[in-house]
Amino acid sequence: MNAPVLSAGRVRPAAPVPHDRALTPLQVIREMGRNPIAAFGIHAYQERYIYSRNWVQDFMLVGDPDGIRYVLLDNAANYHKSIQFQRLTRPALGNGLVNAEGASWRFQRRVTAPMFQPRHIADFAALMREAAETMLERWSHLAQGAEIDAADEMMQLTYAIISRTLFSNDVTMQYGKMSEALAVYLETQGKVSVARTLGLPNWFPTPDNLRARGPLKFFRGELMGLIARRKAQLAADPASARHDFLDLLLTTRDPEGGALFGEAEVFDNVLTFIFAGHETTSNALAWTLYLLSLHPDSDARAAAEAAASSDIASLVYTRMVLEEAMRLYPPAPIISRDSVGEDTLGGFKIRPKTSIMISPWVLHRHRKLWTDPDYFDPERFAPGRREKIHRFAYLPFGAGPRVCIGMGFALQEATIILSSILRRYRLELVPGFPVEPLARLTLRPRHGVKMRVFRR
Ligand code: HEM
Incomplete structure (x- = not known):
């Protein structure tokens, strides 16, 4: 059951109901293909560790915040980005920051990090506001109660940003x-x-791999052109430098050795930052608008706050709403690693190449970590209560050395966009519209989120 359910006067936002029997390995693979978040049984939401071995791989789901801390931080060197994740992302994102390991990852992180320092992010606030206003200006021509797809609107906006x-x-x-x-x-x-x-390579002509060739060709064609144009501009007139992210990728030298990024590294990171930098934030916003439409009191309170101030630091409730929305609908629902060497985790012996899954989707709804986990309650993130949440029990942005580099950027952007919308508009879910969370690397609403727009 995915639709919102009314129970004892409270709304349970759309989510698959965990099944209560163990699935066979083949059923797990099938369910994972259809929608991974529907593959988790109720045990996943109750246990700290679930360990299994099958004919393909040893596998562990970690739901214990201390165990997660161990994998993502304390012994992070022994847990690399998983082969499964690499198979999903490498065809497009190559060896960019999301996928790289070791010295290559350290170099890429060092070069890109300056763009995401708080000072730099604050400079982006005006551009973010402007882009949000452009969208709202377009909405101002809509009739009262006109229908939009909020997921598509948010995607368009975060892409522009x-x-x-x-x-x-x-x-x-x-x-x-x-x-x-x-x-x-x-x-x-x-x-x-x-x-x-089964480990078939991505070039193997399965129907899925064949369908993916068009998009890959499109991305390559478009972005290679962008990179070539910028390179030529910089070569012809160095004073034309814009000092933006692309210039940074093209001109920064590795402090250890002085190397520039190669062409492949520039391309991989352009695509990595375009994708990682808009799709996740857009989904976070679409889920937030959906949740607010189910909870008019929260919507009214956030709208009143937005009307009173546009200063990001004073939008405390807006931020609580966003954090609670990312608890219920984490835009990155699965974080996966493979063990490199032997280890012990939660009392289990871990062999090399064990697949370790940390699922923010499961973790954020874990029965032992949260009260009423399936219900929307921004008060969990109220100042004073927020600090009591275990750092590794709430992971919308991951943690440890591979923590999301764009976290500050995304939080600022989402706060600006949400408050700009709420100041002027109230959005209502179209009655009966089937909202369904679907995990495809990110957590997207399968059919979008059809909403009606009303001026306040
Ligand atoms: C609400 C929005 C966002 C969410 C929920 C999110 C979530 C995440 C998570 C969970 C990870 C860690 C994955 C892992 O450990 O395996 C990550 C990494 C990453 N994110 Fe984000 N992200 C968001 C926005 C952004 C933005 C705006 C950017 C860039 C502008 C960005 C760029 C990246 C990159 C490049 C990495 C890889 C970092 C590394 O491995 O060193 N993300 N993100």
């Missing part, structure tokens, strides 16, 4: 074509399949 802030608006990939290509890529590559579990 990533293009403006990191690439000085030079990304010429048209939104419609880009989002269609991205949707096909995620649908065909962003899931576990039998072919992938």
